[in-house]
Amino acid sequence: MTPLFQDEFAGGPPAKRSLQYVLGKREKGSPVVGTYCTYAPIELVRAMGGVPAMLCAFAQGPIEAAETVLPRNLCALIKSSYGFIKTDTCPFFTVSEAVIAETTCDGKKKMFELIADKRPLHVMDLPQLPDEPGAVANWSAMVVRLKSFLEKTFSRSITDQAVEQAIADTNKRNALVRRFLAYNARRPAVLSWSEIYDVTWLAASASGADLETMMEGVCARLDERIKSGAVIGDAKSPRVLITGCPVGGDATKAFKTIEAAGGVIVAIDNCTGSKLYAEDIDAKSGDPMAALARRYLKIPCSCMTPNTGRLTELDRMIAEFKPDIVVDVVLQACHGYNIESVKVEEHVKKNHGLPFLKIETDYSSADVEQIRTRVEAALEGTRKK
Template sequence: PANTCALIKSSLGFGVGNICPYFASSDLIVGETTCDGKKKCWEIMDKYKPVYVLETPQCKDRSQARTHFINELKALIAKLEEITGNKLTAKNLKAAMEKIKEKRKQLRRVYETRKGNPVPISGKDALLVSQVGFYDDPERQIQMVGILADELERRVKDNIGVTDKGAKRILLSGTPMAIPNWKIHHLVETKGAVIVAEETCTGTRYFDSECEIKGDAVAELLEIIADRYLGINCACFTPNEGRKEDILRFVKEYNADGVILYTLKFCQPYEIESIGLEKALKNEHIPVLSIMTDYSSDDEGQLNTRIEAFLEMLG
């Protein structure tokens, strides 16, 4: 349908249109139930490639949500063991968890440098680094992001930035930004401001919460996985008051001058949450701009005007 968010439409189009090499070479697609649109998307995608749907809880604060999610993870493991012929062991699972934890650590290092003034890396480049992390080989990502983080830490120490110290610092919060969605970053940063962090599932939510990996049984490790992912303050959960607390915290940590609440058109969870978030930010006297857009360039003129006015308002 036309009135479906761009993320879902493009994901389906890239797959069934044989544009995405990952889709073409895969034996199984794993989907999840984080929104109604995705649930229906998997039904269509399943006609082209086998799709397994992992059901994610919606009310994460309920005790049964944790049990349900762990059972869903067990069912996914059984499915993967069936199609691969390989048995998951606690040793292999723990090693994989440690590897991904290290990947999150290196991404966190990059984001930490963005707290510096001047900022050592543009928001657009930092966004690309985090986006690539969802595609790249984890070991290569760890190595290369570690090298980048080393360089950025040196730049902070040497007071080297991509902008002047007086550049306006913007925190962006909202829907995930998949490659090649750099639209808002481009519009903001070509006006002399800099985006210092992304409170999104492709940004801080990916690595902000961490876990201690301990245990020698698969069941114990699945509990750790469930606790970590149910601790993420994503709009797919209800209630989701923790996201407001995260945004207010990030404004202070990154010394942001203002916040842009970014929503893809027809993404109801984030659109609805933005109403309460905008009110909370205004109550704290934090300048905020709410933007709803898609992947096209049709509204760039209008967005240019609104973003420019917002930056001028910051002084």
């Protein structure tokens, strides 16, 4: 099957390619700003000529070092991210000259206090009752304060015009990524989970002409793939929609297990999947800072209550990708996604008549066999005769 990447982004895991991109931008004079979350309004970084670098980590390696400081019963994403910093082995953190953080879950919020002396770090106070009057105004104030922080830290000014340009670039990026993801509405599917993951990961860093060139090339090769009749799985392969916590690196063991059991992951709704690209920013409001605040506050993370946006987005994705099962991948000790799983299961079963499987896991390989047994049993029940 023709590989989708045949350009400068080809080669190695997406984190490595993303790092190459960030380093290339840095060499050309762009300040690098680290981010930990989808709520970070990266358009402000781009508007000052900077490049964002994702600091969330997905490797088991540094967790042992992290556990000498952090509690063991903390989610693997926080431990891994902190462990890389503690052992001074995160190349993204090394090149980041400042860090944007948000008050999402308690673990992340408190971890930020432990790294606050390592880089200029700006914490945004995220309203967690997004539908309450005043939530957008409060978040708008935080977006404006972030702008001041970036301007002061980097001695650059961020004009409304530059923010508007960055918003236009984001909307273009979103349209390109959504066009790519939509290919998998086909049955049989034409994209593997790793191809979805590569694109959603790389598009979080790349922007403008770089991203457009990459996406045009990827879609052209995908069209060739379709013309040649190449598919992923077959028409009877169980189609899987993934929801839940961000998943990458060692946690992709869940995806690999689904693939090995004959399932085809057709869509991924989480923060390392389509969540960032699902909705555009109002480009014609005349107030780009408020437009940023409105869009970012709509991100359906489990730190919000209620988090009805997640169910609405699931409805949309189920209608588009027609999965045979929804699999909720939840990191151990992520209380928000773990508790919310109850509502997601009820919604998926009651409103869509679909089977549901929750996989609670971490970054170790200790539970691979147990996941395999549960995935095989769940997929067997969905297999088309």
